[in-house]
Amino acid sequence: MRFVGAALLAALLGTAALADEAPGGLAQMVDSPTLKAAFAKASSGEVELSVDVATDGTIEHPRILRSSPPGVFDEAALAMVSSRHLRPGSKDGAPVPVKDRHITLRFQAEADPPAKLDPGS
Numbered sequence: 001m002r003f004v005g006a007a008l009l010a011a012l013l014g015t016a017a018l019a020d021e022a023p024g025g026l027a028q029m030v031d032s033p034t035l036k037a038a039f040a041k042a043s044s045g046e047v048e049l050s051v052d053v054a055t056d057g058t059i060e061h062p063r064i065l066r067s068s069p070p071g072v073f074d075e076a077a078l079a080m081v082s083s084r085h086l087r088p089g090s091k092d093g094a095p096v097p098v099k100d101r102h103i104t105l106r107f108q109a110e111a112d113p114p115a116k117l118d119p120g121s
Contacts (some may be wrong), residue, residue: 035076035107042069043109047077053098057085065102077105 038045047067052060062081064074081103088095 032076032079034079038073038076038107039109042072045069045073045107046104047073047107048102048104049077049081050100050102051081051086053086053088053101055088055095055097057088057095059084059086073105073107076107080105 045068048065049062050065051062054060059081062078064077067074067077086098086101089098090096
């Protein structure tokens with residue numbers, strides 16, 4: 001089974017002004033034991049979080065607002081956002097903290113494509 005939760009995270013946080021991602025960051029999240037354990041319990045889910053964004057873009061105080069199925073993807077969602085950075089707010093051209101920014105993460109596992117036989121064998 002292939003996990004696409006990290007790709008969705010990139011798209012969702014991208015709409016919330018994701019700061020530049022270090023190489024390999026998303027791949028590391030897909031390989032996360034926490035995410036794999038969640039997918040062992042459910043093939044899809046959604047977690048809505050509220051976060052504060054510091055002036056340097058650090059995500060602080062992530063809080064689960066709602067999740068479906070309840071509790072299955074919560075730990076994976078918290079782990080995913082804890083090491084990310086978002087662009088802070090701006091006032092008069094200077095960065096300012098943002099309180100209570102809502103982020104929704106959707107997780108979906110996809111079946112691996114079927115194996116293809118080589119007709120020349």
